Amino acid sequence: MDKSKTLLAVVIAIMLGGCGQMGSSPEEEPEKTPAEMDPADLPQIDAFQNEYSREMMVSTEPVADGYYLMRSKIGAFTIWFPEEAVFMDNASGIDGDHYEKISFAYESEEENRGYLIDFQYNYSGYAERPDWLLDNLRNRWSYEEEWKEIEDEHGRTYYGNTVEEFKGHQNYIFMGYKVSPQEAPQGIQFLYIASCVDKEAESCQIDLAEEEEYVLRWVKSIQFSGTHGDGGETDGE
Numbered sequence: 001m002d003k004s005k006t007l008l009a010v011v012i013a014i015m016l017g018g019c020g021q022m023g024s025s026p027e028e029e030p031e032k033t034p035a036e037m038d039p040a041d042l043p044q045i046d047a048f049q050n051e052y053s054r055e056m057m058v059s060t061e062p063v064a065d066g067y068y069l070m071r072s073k074i075g076a077f078t079i080w081f082p083e084e085a086v087f088m089d090n091a092s093g094i095d096g097d098h099y100e101k102i103s104f105a106y107e108s109e110e111e112n113r114g115y116l117i118d119f120q121y122n123y124s125g126y127a128e129r130p131d132w133l134l135d136n137l138r139n140r141w142s143y144e145e146e147w148k149e150i151e152d153e154h155g156r157t158y159y160g161n162t163v164e165e166f167k168g169h170q171n172y173i174f175m176g177y178k179v180s181p182q183e184a185p186q187g188i189q190f191l192y193i194a195s196c197v198d199k200e201a202e203s204c205q206i207d208l209a210e211e212e213e214y215v216l217r218w219v220k221s222i223q224f225s226g227t228h229g230d231g232g233e234t235d236g237e
Contacts, residue, residue: 034060047081052089057081072100076121077188080221091118098123112203117192127185130177134158137175150216154223155180161212169199172206174215180224188222
């Protein structure tokens with residue numbers, strides 16, 4: 001065999017060998033969800049370290065400074081989870097694919113501030129008559145003012161705030177309801193209660209404007225998915 005044929009054979013062999021390696025290269029593994037990861041490799045905050053809430057976290061990458069994205073267990077909506085909050089799994093739960101409640105808490109002795117908040121998702125039922133639910137909130141908290149309204153691309157929110165006297169101290173309450181803009185009747189009721197951790201301290205002061213801004217940022221983060229937990233469409237049913 002002359003040198004030119006020998007060289008050609010070597011080139012063909014190299015090309016075939018390279019193609020074989022390219023064809024046999026393993027596919028990239030899909031990225032693991034937080035629920036599939038070792039908790040030691042996750043952010044050291046309650047959202048990822050709590051076994052119940054870890055299944056609901058979408059990614060370890062924050063969606064905004066201090067917030068991570070959480071998807072409801074039935075897949076009906078997403079919401080931001082603040083990194084300082086504690087997920088209250090004993091006060092959270094679902095009922096089929098039409099109701100879900102998620103609750104959070106926060107307490108800081110340094111700030112002398114704490115809060116409890118819960119979000120209750122409804123499909124149909126109250127979601128078809130938000131005025132009923134708002135009337136229930138009004139009666140429960142003796143709220144006499146007109147409901148404030150705000151709208152974002154993910155729905156319209158009706159809300160109000162009041163102060164409750166409890167054992168000589170004050171709780172600051174924000175309550176309301178966010179209605180989905182989709183055709184399917186979906187909505188989320190929220191109730192937020194803020195108070196001082198040490199109510200006897202001279203620093204026991206709650207800034208209502210700051211609390212309102214905090215609550216509304218949370219509420220605005222809610223996006224309805226338009227699907228049931230089993231993947232079935234809710235929009236237009």
